[in-house]
Amino acid sequence: MEEWYGYAGKILRVDLSRGKTVSEPLDREIARNYLGGTGYAAKLMWDELKPGTDPLSPDNLLIFTTGPLTGTLFPVSGSYDLVFKSPLTGIWGESRCGGFFGPRLKFAGYDLLVVSGRAEKPVYLWICDGEVELRDASHLWGKGTHETMRIIIEEAGLRDVSVACIGPAGERLVRFAAVVDENDRVAGRCGGGAVMGSKNLKAVAVSGTGEIKVAKPREFEKALEEAREAAYNFRKATVFAEYGTPGIVEPLNEAGAFPTKNFQTCYFEKAHEIGGEALVKRYLIKRRACFACLIGCGRHTEVKFGPYPAPAHEGPEYETIDMFGGQLLIDDLAAIVRANYLCNDYGLDTISTGNSIAFAIEAYEKGLISEELRGGLTLEWGNPATLFELIDAIAFKRPGLGELLAEGVKRASAKLGGKAEEIAVHVKGLESPAHDPRGTSRAFAIQYAVGNRGGCHTHPNWTALWDFGRIDAGLKPHGLPWPPISRFDEKEVGKRAKAVKLFALHGLCAEILGFCRFFVESNEGACATPRILAEFTSALTGFDIDEFQLMKISERVFNLQRCFNVREGVRRKDDILPKRFFEPVKSGPTQGQYVKNFEGLLEAFYKEVGWDPETGVPTKAKLKELGLEYVVDQISAP
Secondary structure, eight states: OOOSSSSSSSEEEETTTTTTEEEEOOOHHHHHHHHHHHHHHHHHHHHSOOOOOTTTSSSEEEEEOOOOTTTSSSTOOEEEEEEEEEETTTEEEEEOHHHHHHHHHHHHSEEEEESSSOSOOEEEEEETTEEEEEEEEEETTOOHHHHHHHOOOOOOTSSSSEEEEEOOHTTTOOOTTEEEEETTEEEOOGGGHHHHHHHEEEEEEEEOOOOOOSOOHHHHHHHHHHHHHHHHHHHHHHHHHOOOOOHHHHHHTTTOOOOOOOTTTOOOTTGTSSSHHHHHHHEEEEOOOOOTOSSEEEEEEEEOSSSSSHHHEEOOHHHOOOOOOOOGTTHHHHHHHHHHHHHHTBBHHHHHHHHHHHHHHHHHTTTTTTHHHHTTTOTTTHHHHHHHHHHHHTTTTTTHHHHHHTTTTHHHHHHHHGGGGGSEEEETEOOOSOTTTTTOTTTHHHHHOOTSSSSSOOOOOHHHHHHHHTTTTTOGTTTSSSSSTTOOOSSOHHHHHHHHHHHHHHHHHHHHHHHHHGGGSSSSSOOHHHHHHHHHHHHHSSOOOOHHHHHHHHHHHHHHHHHHHHHHHHHHHHHHHHHHGGSSSSSSSOOOOOOOOOOHHHHHHHHHHHHOOTOOOOHHHHHHHHTTTGGHHHHTTT
C-alpha cells in the first residue's frame, strides 16, 4: 500500500438511511489535481450529486473536509470546511470553521467525512482512531449546542474530543442554520446546519491520536521556519491579537465602510461603543486560539451583570457586531454579546440573522409587513428587544414573521411582494455581510456578483485587500497591478479584475490546503504567499508544486465550483447586486458613493477569468486549459 504524506489517506462515508459506514482510500490523482479541502470536495460534489437535488432531501451530500496542511505544524492549520448544496441559495454551499475539529478528524484517520441519506431517528456520529459508530441522539434533540457538546463529551469519557453539532434552528430547518463546534467556533454560512437537521444528524464527535507524515523533513523544517516568521510578522501587523476581528469596527467606520441601518449608510455614530477596545475593557475573559495558531484572534467573553447577561462563550466577531449593532442601530454592547451567545446556542448564522432582522424593520417601517404578520413582535431601530424577540422567532420558526424570516431575505421579500425585494440585500439568496461595495471597495461589486456561494466577503478571499488595504500578499510575481488604484475607481476595470482574480485564487488556496484565511491577508513577509504555500505543501506531501502550479490548481477548483452552479442553472443574469448598492450612501465619509459601472466591472472580470461575456459560463478553451474537459458536456460551454 502506497504511503501518504500530509494526508491521512482515507475517506469515511456514512449512509444514514442504511445506517452504514465505510472507509475508502483517498484517490491520489484527485489529491494531486485538487489537493484537498473544498477542492477535493468540489470533485466529489460534481461526480456524485445529481443536478436539481433538493438541498433538504436525503440525497444531498454533507462533506466535512480537511486539507493537507490541516493538523500540521503550519501556523493556523486548524481549519475544516463544510461543503453541501445550500438550502438557502440552491447552489454551491460551503462554510469554514476553525478550532480543533479538523485536525482531530485527520488524527482519527480521515481526510474527509462524506455524509448522505437520512436517519430514521436523531443520531450522532462518533469517530475515534478508526472506530466509527452511529449513536442515538434522541436525548439531545431539542437541546442547544452548548449542552449538546457537554453531554457528548461526558459520554465519550475522553478529554480531547471535538463536537460539531446543530441547535434548535438546524433541527427546524431554518435555511441559514449553522453548525457549531469547539464551544462557539461556527461554520455559519449557507445553511449547513439545516442540511444536518434534514438528515437527523445532531452531531459529529471526533477524537484521534494518529500522526501526519512528512515527505521531505529537511525541506519541511526550512519551509516551516519561514512560515512561522511570517505568522509572527502578521501578528504584529494586525489588530487581531489584541482585539480580535472587533478591532476593525472603528477603523472601518471611520473610513465610511461600516454598513448601517440595513445598508442605507456606511457610518454608525456609536461605533466606538461596540468596537474591539470596548469589548476588551468590558467583557473579555481571555483570548483564544485555534490549533497551531500564533495569532489568537478569538475573544472569550461574558456579561455578568445588567439586563442582558451572557454566559462565558466565544465572540462576538466583527460581522456579528455590525449585523446586531450598526445594522440595527443598537449601541448596547452587552445586548450584542448576549445575542451572539443565543445565536451560537440555537445554531444560527449571525450574518443572515442580523441582515434578516434589519430587512424586517425597514419593511415594517415602509408598510410592507402587516400588523397581523408582525404578531406583536417589536420592530424598531435601536431597540434590543427587537433583536432578542426575532432571534427567538427565527430559531424556533414561530408562526408568522419567524417562519417567514427563517426562509432568508430572498424568499421573504418575494413573499411580501411590492417593494420588499428592493430593500432585500443579498446575492443569489445569501444575505450580504458587513462590507459594502460602495463604502469599502468596488472589488466587492465583482466578488459578490460572481461568488460561488453568493454574496460573500471571505470566500474565496477579502479581495478589497488590494485597494482598500494596499496589500500585495506576495502576488506581484503573478501580475498583480501595482500600485493599487483608488478603492472607488470604476474606470480601470482591467486592473481591478486582475486584482480580484488573483486575491480570489490566493484565498481559495486556504480552503484547499486547510488553514485560516487570515494568514493570506497581509503583505509579503507577513503572510502565507503562494511561494511559501507551495514550498511547504511540496515538502509535506512530496507533490513538488511551485507557486504558479498552486495558483493554477486554485483556478481549477474555482472554475469547477462555478460549473457546479452553472449546472444548477446559474448564468450571467444571476450575477447581479441588490438594488441598494446602486443607491448613494446616505451619510458619513463615503456619503454619495454608489456602484455606477457594474456591467463594465463584470465584463472585465469575465474576460480576465475566461468566461463567456454573454452567459457567464466558462469557455471550452478555459476548461480545457484547466483540465476540466469532463464537465463540458453537462454545461454547454461556449
